[in-house]
Amino acid sequence: MIIGSHVHFNNEQLLGAIKEAISYGANACMIYTGAPQNTIRSEINLNYLNEAVKLMKDNNISAENIICHAPYIINLANKDKIESWNFSISFLKNEIKRCEKLGIKYIVLHPGSSVKLSKEEGINNIIEALNYVIDDDDKCLILLETMAGKGSECGSKLEEIKMILEGVPKKLGVCIDTCHLNDAGYDLQDFDTFLNCFDNLIGISKIKCVHVNDSKNVLGSHKDRHENIGLGHIGFETILKIVNNPKLKDVPKILETPYVSKNGGEKELVYPPYKFEIEMLRKGEFNPNLLADIREYYK
Numbered sequence: 001m002i003i004g005s006h007v008h009f010n011n012e013q014l015l016g017a018i019k020e021a022i023s024y025g026a027n028a029c030m031i032y033t034g035a036p037q038n039t040i041r042s043e044i045n046l047n048y049l050n051e052a053v054k055l056m057k058d059n060n061i062s063a064e065n066i067i068c069h070a071p072y073i074i075n076l077a078n079k080d081k082i083e084s085w086n087f088s089i090s091f092l093k094n095e096i097k098r099c100e101k102l103g104i105k106y107i108v109l110h111p112g113s114s115v116k117l118s119k120e121e122g123i124n125n126i127i128e129a130l131n132y133v134i135d136d137d138d139k140c141l142i143l144l145e146t147m148a149g150k151g152s153e154c155g156s157k158l159e160e161i162k163m164i165l166e167g168v169p170k171k172l173g174v175c176i177d178t179c180h181l182n183d184a185g186y187d188l189q190d191f192d193t194f195l196n197c198f199d200n201l202i203g204i205s206k207i208k209c210v211h212v213n214d215s216k217n218v219l220g221s222h223k224d225r226h227e228n229i230g231l232g233h234i235g236f237e238t239i240l241k242i243v244n245n246p247k248l249k250d251v252p253k254i255l256e257t258p259y260v261s262k263n264g265g266e267k268e269l270v271y272p273p274y275k276f277e278i279e280m281l282r283k284g285e286f287n288p289n290l291l292a293d294i295r296e297y298y299k
């Protein structure tokens with residue numbers, strides 16, 4: 001199973017990210033190449049990069065399984081604020097170059113929010129922007145993430161993702177997020193039916209990454225609040241079937257579940273859950289003491 005989690009890039013850049021992934025028993029990971037909320041980006045340090053590549057080799061971590069996530073504030077759907085739309089385009093172009101330097105093959109992107117515009121206008125703006133962003137010889141592929149449909153988010157329906165793919169003749173892929181799919185109203189209990197539907201509409205081969213998250217909310221809630229594996233409304237058995245689906249065998253699975261608090265409150269989420277969630281999914285067995293075990297391990 002190719003599985004990992006969101007990891008940090010701020011200590012020793014990719015080297016720190018790979019070390020963190022290894023500490024969770026992961027063979028994949030996802031990074032923001034700077035803070036997810038802003039677009040300030042550091043120079044790539046080649047010493048760290050070379051060491052990271054060596055560490056990846058030693059631990060059988062393939063470059064294909066290191067995913068980048070574009071920052072949230074990039075919005076290609078809203079052309080009302082033309083300066084920020086233009087900025088989003090040039091930032092993404094740069095970010096693709098940055099990923100190429102790091103040897104990263106995939107960058108996950110939220111399609112965007114249309115804000116005051118209609119969904120249709122939003123989608124047309126995304127298509128126009130992506131046609132500017134993507135060059136034919138880019139070595140890093142943009143993956144459109146399926147969204148929960150919170151607010152004016154575009155891309156919560158597979159038909160919307162399909163429209164974008166059809167409007168952009170250049171190469172694009174898709175990242176499915178289990179929490180987002182649930183919140184968007186796709187019932188994952190029968191995952192094979194969902195995959196068939198995806199295959200008929202878009203084609204399974206477009207899926208290059210799966211974000212594996214449980215959801216704090218019920219089917220169709222349009223909320224987008226991730227939950228630890230097995231503790232939410234999707235449930236352990238369904239998530240287990242998804243990560244073990246033979247059709248997605250070679251696709252990296254990335255956890256973006258919330259950190260765990262010291263003593264059960266909603267605040268001060270300090271302990272990463274990933275080592276324990278990865279262990280559960282590899283074993284195929286739910287750990288009813290998940291949170292307690294995480295607190296014990298990191299205290």
Ligand code: FE
Pocket residue numbers: 069108110145
């Ligand atoms: Fe995302």
Ligand code: FE
Pocket residue numbers: 145177211256
């Ligand atoms: Fe996600």
Ligand code: ZN
Pocket residue numbers: 177179180224225226
């Ligand atoms: Zn989310």
